[in-house]
Amino acid sequence: MTEVGGFELTLWNRTRSRAEEIGVGTVCDTAAKAIEGADVVVTSLFDPTALRQVFLGPDGLVQAADHQVFLETSTAGPDVLTELDETLSLSGSQLIDSPLLGSTGAVLAGSLDIILGCTEAAMESARPVLAALGEARIVGPVGAAARLKLLHNSMLAIVSAATAEMMVAAVAAGIDKSDAFAMLTRISPYMKRREDGFLHEKFDSVSFAMTGVVKDLDLAIDLFHRNGSALPVTALSRELYADAVPKHGHLDMSAVIRRYQN
The missing domain is CATH 1.10.1040.10 (N-(1-d-carboxylethyl)-l-norvaline Dehydrogenase; domain 2)
Structure with a gap:
């Protein structure tokens, strides 16, 4: 891992060059490899199909999950998040339904409005990462934020x-x-x-x-x-x-x- 902003960071993207272009962290060959040893995993994908492929497919996140917190920031609807939450729980992991509200500028400034579908305990587990991104608040269980x-x-x-x-x-x-x-x-x-x-x-x-x-x-x-x-x-x-x-x-x-x- 490479430290960025106080965090040890590894990256993975379905198109490797996009991860490399960011110029921070260590880029991994598979999603599973990228989350080894991570406490908090942040995912952002296009749609439910992409989420299922990355989480459930070969070398996917579920395969490597081990008592981790997953901040799922995609806009993919509530159904797939409920499905993945149930699957991840088998590994002792937790999924936080965490859509981001704000522009690219808000991302860079760490001033996003983040709505969460999760428990208080899950939010506390991810609080350092959430605090770096912006202001977070719980709006209900998994699916509510989506x-x-x-x-x-x-x-x-x-x-x-x-x-x-x-x-x-x-x-x-x-x-x-x-x-x-x-x-x-x-x-x-x-x-x-x-x-x-x-x-x-x-x-x-x-x-x-x-x-x-x-x-x-x-x-x-x-x-x-x-x-x-x-x-x-x-x-x-x-x-x-x-x-x-x-x-x-x-x-x-x-x-x-x-x-x-x-």
């Missing part, structure tokens, strides 16, 4: 799509672009974080890619539909992003504005 994260990302997607729609409509109606953005962010101040996209159409600084938005909306729609909720606005937003993905899926979510311009 449900809240889907709610959060759904609302973010809806408001972003609405902002894109109104920006294009405003310019078409002869409203100054800067004035339009100022008015819209008066109602939704959070959108100021995507000024580069909505006001200047610069989408390459990606904190939330369009493909990820569609994936999260699919998870949210599945979750809330199963519980009997009607989601016409969410479903329409999902289609707007999906329509833009073939050309712009790798860009920041503010690129949904392209859907209204094409």
Whole structure:
């Protein structure tokens, strides 16, 4: 291991070069190797399929788990987390459902808002790592934080799509672009974080890619539909992003504005 910020750190990524590009810690060949001797394991993967592959597949995390705490930060829905928690418990390990709320800047500043699905004892076991990342709070058992994260990302997607729609409509109606953005962010101040996209159409600084938005909306729609909720606005937003993905899926979510311009 290599010490980084007071922690002994090892890394693994399904694409090894991405781990190497970070330039910190020791990069391992397998997920199982990376967690040997670790007290706390932090995982971040794209979707439930990736989680099951990395945890349950050959040289996976479950194979090597031994009385460790797993901070699972992916946005993958509650079902897979409950499944993995039950499997990890057989090794004496604990899974903490720990979605991260905040931008890349918040990660670097250690000022993330972290919601947790776990017990108080599990949170205490991971407290040094959580404190380095930001402010953490428990919202319920495993799965509770994952449900809240889907709610959060759904609302973010809806408001972003609405902002894109109104920006294009405003310019078409002869409203100054800067004035339009100022008015819209008066109602939704959070959108100021995507000024580069909505006001200047610069989408390459990606904190939330369009493909990820569609994936999260699919998870949210599945979750809330199963519980009997009607989601016409969410479903329409999902289609707007999906329509833009073939050309712009790798860009920041503010690129949904392209859907209204094409």
